Amino acid sequence: MKNLIPLALLLLSAAASPQEARKPNIVFIHADDLGYGDLSCYGQKNFATPNIDRLAAQGLRFTSYYAGNTVCAPSRCALMTGYHMGHAYIRGNADQPLRPEDVTVAELLKKAGYSTAMIGKWGLGLEKSTGAPNRKGFDYSYGYLDQVHAHKQYTDHLIRNGERVEKDPSLWSNDLFTQESLDWFDRNKAEPFFLYLNYTNPHAELLVPEDSLGEYKGKFPEKPFVNGQGDGPGAKGYASQPTPHAAFAAMVTRMDRDVGRLLEKLKALGLDETTLVLFTSDNGPHKEGGGDPAFFGSSGPLRGIKRDLTEGGIREPMIARWPGRIPPGTTTDFACAHWDFLPTACELAGARAPDGIDGISIVPTLSGGSQKPHELLYWEFHERGYDQAIRMGDWKGVRNGLGEPLQLYDLKTDLHEDNNIAVKHPDVVEKLEAAMKACRADSEKWVPKLRKK
8 A cells, every 4th residue: 555645645745756747637438227236346147247346346336326317317417517417407308408507517627628529328418419529528429329329239320529420220229339439549648638538338128239149048037028018118119039037137237347458558648647538327127128127136135126215226336446556455435426426526637626516526536545425316207297316314205296204214124114213203304305495496497296106
């Protein structure tokens, strides 16, 4: 541990070597609907993720990291803007682009001298909207801007810098995202950069190239997928492979392979020690398109999946690696969330985060130190009506529906949230209720409504 330099000290040191004095590159890799238990370093036994496991072995593994929401668009909004669901402009999946006044982490890093790129799935504004990535701080963008378009793992076009570009429909989009990232590293290696890489793995449709699928054919029992069947919203319209268990495993392991390619590229370019790599997911595991989180234990020790505000819908794997800066092979239970990325990136880049955001910099935690915890973490979800969740310390409150009583769980002794102890602790319930009310700003777009029957 003698060679480890606290991150904040690194940025302030006037005597640092040229390599150390350079602002760190930041690579944020976002999986899509990957559950807490879908990586072997988080307990997955049905397949292995050796390259992502290597990230964890060489860095810091979080055990209490949270997505911004339990579905993708609001979760990504929290990541980009630093606000939780009580204050975020986008609080659900809807055709609602970011506004000019919604400041993103990319805009702040670009002003701090960074080259910036968004590759993969965006979901926060189409190409002609105010939320298009090239209008929100990204010098370069390539991928799916429409999250519904991103359901198609094979497509005849993607969007590059706001313009439609035709592609060979036989090419798997995620392979293109990896190659685009590798090429972008080459073009931007000389100056600090921020890459926001959004794979569509393992979101439905469960469809992967045959050279990856073959490894898993016959390995798992299968209930053949038929388009239009299955559980969950949006079950119709997916073209998943008829062996969805094999396809799911292949999608995750192919993404793992590509993470390995990205790490090797950074090493070949001599950027290992100047690059912070982060890996996480946007929300919990799905059941669409033949997805089977129960079979794979995708939620690990947690209860719930995508669209739930119990831990399985929002707690995610998170790994941070920066050789020589982040202590290797370490684990933290510090509770943090997507909205902490913006202030963290700003501190590392020497930029000022906006006043009034909900996120805090977790640079002390990355450095292996301690820091003051969040007072609270807050979520709300609007697809089923109006669900809410809050975490304060080890207390977790969940409300399933407008007007419903708040359920109370002690995460320290009941991580699976099996025992609602609200009746035993009315004082805690009252405290959480007051905090939820205080931390939420009204929104004309996101008005609480009764749960759908």
